[in-house]
Amino acid sequence: MTExxxxxxxxxxxxxxxxxxxxxxxxxxxxxxxxxxxxxxxxGELITEDxxxxxxxxxxxxxxxxxxxxxxxxxxxxxxxxxxPLRGRYQPETGDHVVGRITEVGPKRxxxxxxxxQDAVLMLGSVNLPGGVLRRKSESDELQMRNFLKEGDLLxxxxxxxxxxxxxxxxxxxxxxGKLRNGYFVKVPSSLIIRQKNHLHELPGSITIIIGVxxxxxxxxxxxxxxxxxxxxxxxxxxxVSSAGAKGNSYTPGQGSVSITRLEEESSWEIxxxxxxxxxxxxxxxIARYANCVKALAKCDIGITETRIVAAYEASMVYENxxxxxxxxxxRSIGEDVLNRERMRG
Amino acid sequence: MFKIALSPAERSYLHExxxxxxxxxxxxxLYKQFRPLEATCSFLPGSNGSARIRMADGAECLxxxxxxxxxxxxxxxxxxxxxxNLIEVDLDINGIRDDSNLxxxxxxxxxxxxxxxxxxxxxxLTHRYAFxxxxxxxxxxxxxxxxxxxxxxxxxxxxxxxxLPLLTSTVDDREIEEQPMFxxxxxxxxxxxxxSSLSPPLLFVVAVVNDNIFIDPSPEEESVSENGIxxxxxxxxxxxxxxxxxxxxxxxxxxxxxxxxxxxxxVKEIGPLVTKSLDEIVxxxxxxxxx
Numbered sequence: 001m002t003e004x005x006x007x008x009x010x011x012x013x014x015x016x017x018x019x020x021x022x023x024x025x026x027x028x029x030x031x032x033x034x035x036x037x038x039x040x041x042x043x044g045e046l047i048t049e050d051x052x053x054x055x056x057x058x059x060x061x062x063x064x065x066x067x068x069x070x071x072x073x074x075x076x077x078x079x080x081x082x083x084x085p086l087r088g089r090y091q092p093e094t095g096d097h098v099v100g101r102i103t104e105v106g107p108k109r110x111x112x113x114x115x116x117x118q119d120a121v122l123m124l125g126s127v128n129l130p131g132g133v134l135r136r137k138s139e140s141d142e143l144q145m146r147n148f149l150k151e152g153d154l155l156x157x158x159x160x161x162x163x164x165x166x167x168x169x170x171x172x173x174x175x176x177x178g179k180l181r182n183g184y185f186v187k188v189p190s191s192l193i194i195r196q197k198n199h200l201h202e203l204p205g206s207i208t209i210i211i212g213v214x215x216x217x218x219x220x221x222x223x224x225x226x227x228x229x230x231x232x233x234x235x236x237x238x239x240x241v242s243s244a245g246a247k248g249n250s251y252t253p254g255q256g257s258v259s260i261t262r263l264e265e266e267s268s269w270e271i272x273x274x275x276x277x278x279x280x281x282x283x284x285x286x287i288a289r290y291a292n293c294v295k296a297l298a299k300c301d302i303g304i305t306e307t308r309i310v311a312a313y314e315a316s317m318v319y320e321n322x323x324x325x326x327x328x329x330x331x332r333s334i335g336e337d338v339l340n341r342e343r344m345r346g
Numbered sequence: 347m348f349k350i351a352l353s354p355a356e357r358s359y360l361h362e363x364x365x366x367x368x369x370x371x372x373x374x375x376l377y378k379q380f381r382p383l384e385a386t387c388s389f390l391p392g393s394n395g396s397a398r399i400r401m402a403d404g405a406e407c408l409x410x411x412x413x414x415x416x417x418x419x420x421x422x423x424x425x426x427x428x429x430x431n432l433i434e435v436d437l438d439i440n441g442i443r444d445d446s447n448l449x450x451x452x453x454x455x456x457x458x459x460x461x462x463x464x465x466x467x468x469x470x471l472t473h474r475y476a477f478x479x480x481x482x483x484x485x486x487x488x489x490x491x492x493x494x495x496x497x498x499x500x501x502x503x504x505x506x507x508x509x510l511p512l513l514t515s516t517v518d519d520r521e522i523e524e525q526p527m528f529x530x531x532x533x534x535x536x537x538x539x540x541x542s543s544l545s546p547p548l549l550f551v552v553a554v555v556n557d558n559i560f561i562d563p564s565p566e567e568e569s570v571s572e573n574g575i576x577x578x579x580x581x582x583x584x585x586x587x588x589x590x591x592x593x594x595x596x597x598x599x600x601x602x603x604x605x606x607x608x609x610x611x612x613v614k615e616i617g618p619l620v621t622k623s624l625d626e627i628v629x630x631x632x633x634x635x636x637x
């Protein structure tokens with residue numbers, strides 16, 4: 001039974017001989033650095049001696065020569081030379097769909113950990129509050145900010161703007177943003193996430209996934225009722241508000257508008273609920289499997305997209321016990337499988 | 347120690363999936379399945395035995411065993427006490443003060459169980475001299491509240507790979523005092539646990555959620571667990587210390603006999619498998635020459 005524990009030896013236990021040779025190679029490389037075709041540079045590596053280039057992010061210069069300050073790929077836009085780091089903290093950009101965790105509740109704002117250098121800011125004015133969209137933020141809202149979002153809460157949001165110091169300001173002014181429930185959180189390096197039009201996907205097995213651009217991923221159960229109620233209006237509300245809706249059943253056209261706003265108010269509170277819907281064992285199993293697939297893709301340094309996650313999920317079906325996916329060799333084989341499928345498709 | 351903040355929804359999701367009758371761990375492991383490990387041993391040049399063990403999440407532990415010749419005081423009547431002093435455990439957990447309650451408790455309980463399970467007669471060189479073992483354990487980084495499992499796995503491997511030089515001078519020095527001399531040949535060294543029926547103890551931490559128990563809990567699982575049990579396993583048996591530990595700061599409930607029995611049975615089942623796979627690594631690495 002190798003299922004209980006898997007211990008393997010480090011991949012390069014005696015790297016002594018390799019280190020020497022790579023040192024020599026590096027020496028050679030530094031002697032002949034003029035090869036601008038090589039796309040990957042390391043910190044301190046000479047990029048160019050030509051002074052016409054403008055120096056962008058990830059570079060520094062000494063004596064008219066431009067060096068790289070990070071490990072990454074060279075990018076040239078007109079005369080601007082910059083190095084895009086391979087790894088590193090997430091750099092927010094306006095419009096990014098991110099997943100974050102509240103770290104601090106402050107005056108009229110929440111601090112949100114989005115994996116960037118600084119915590120992002122979510123202003124009280126940039127969230128949807130219960131009781132309709134067009135509502136002024138009152139002092140009582142300021143006092144009960146912890147009733148909406150508190151430390152540790154997960155939410156998905158959009159980057160509204162970037163401050164001068166590079167920190168982000170978020171907003172959740174849309175139905176698709178807000179507090180997260182009914183699922184499980186996975187973190188991967190943000191460099192693996194490819195910016196796309198849509199970061200919220202529905203996956204086979206009635207799973208919804210939010211691939212935050214910052215590498216924070218939320219895998220949850222798909223809620224059909226919720227989307228139904230939001231599209232068809234307030235008629236199809238669930239049992240929690242049906243007691244309030246009982247009045248509305250016998251409403252007259254004059255009173256109708258009142259009861260509808262009242263219902264809206266109650267359903268709006270739901271967006272800040274901490275209670276999960278009932279989730280079946282099978283769904284939880286699927287969520288765990290998807291989480292392991294995401295980790296496997298991250299382990300293989302494969303960019304994470306919806307199609308690749310689905311491909312990895314399908315490839316993982318070979319293993320009945322999804323816990324086996326934690327094994328490094330299994331992760332590699334899944335990664336290879338995903339890449340092979342992509343190649344086959346062309 | 348790391349505090350992980352979970353939202354109430356995540357917490358209830360995790361707790362619910364761990365506490366139902368067919369529990370699902372967040373990483374889909376079986377209740378008796380460990381996270382994958384990476385281990386090597388006999389790699390520190392200056393020590394008699396050493397081991398390094400890593401987890402995929404970056405948790406890492408190093409253990410080293412060094413032997414030093416010490417003279418025994420002959421006039422002292424309490425010989426067993428003296429023999430017990432032949433093992434010294436020093437523990438350093440990153441992020442936790444050396445004199446903190448946690449690390450001193452772990453160190454003393456580790457020492458207590460090691461004394462019983464290290465062949466002390468092999469440490470005794472002559473009437474006057476003996477080897478003293480200095481066991482240094484460094485937990486470089488860890489994410490769990492009690493890095494005990496990691497720590498004891500590393501200690502086990504370090505002790506199993508420990509080799510002591512062969513004594514060439516006379517064994518009997520009752521009459522004439524003589525400095526012990528050792529063979530230069532490392533090939534002829536004796537493995538501390540070579541032909542011994544004893545084996546170093548292993549400590550396992552299991553998390554308790556409702557009626558379910560889980561081996562090797564991840565930080566998330568720890569934070570939603572109601573209780574933790576630390577069990578010691580050696581030579582196919584569960585031995586003392588067996589203690590409850592609190593893995594999460596809140597909602598600790600009492601523990602019942604059924605949970606302890608379950609944990610007992612679990613460790614008894616997995617113990618041989620864990621020792622077997624650790625021994626494989628040790629025997630693989632034992633061919634390496636250090637000195």
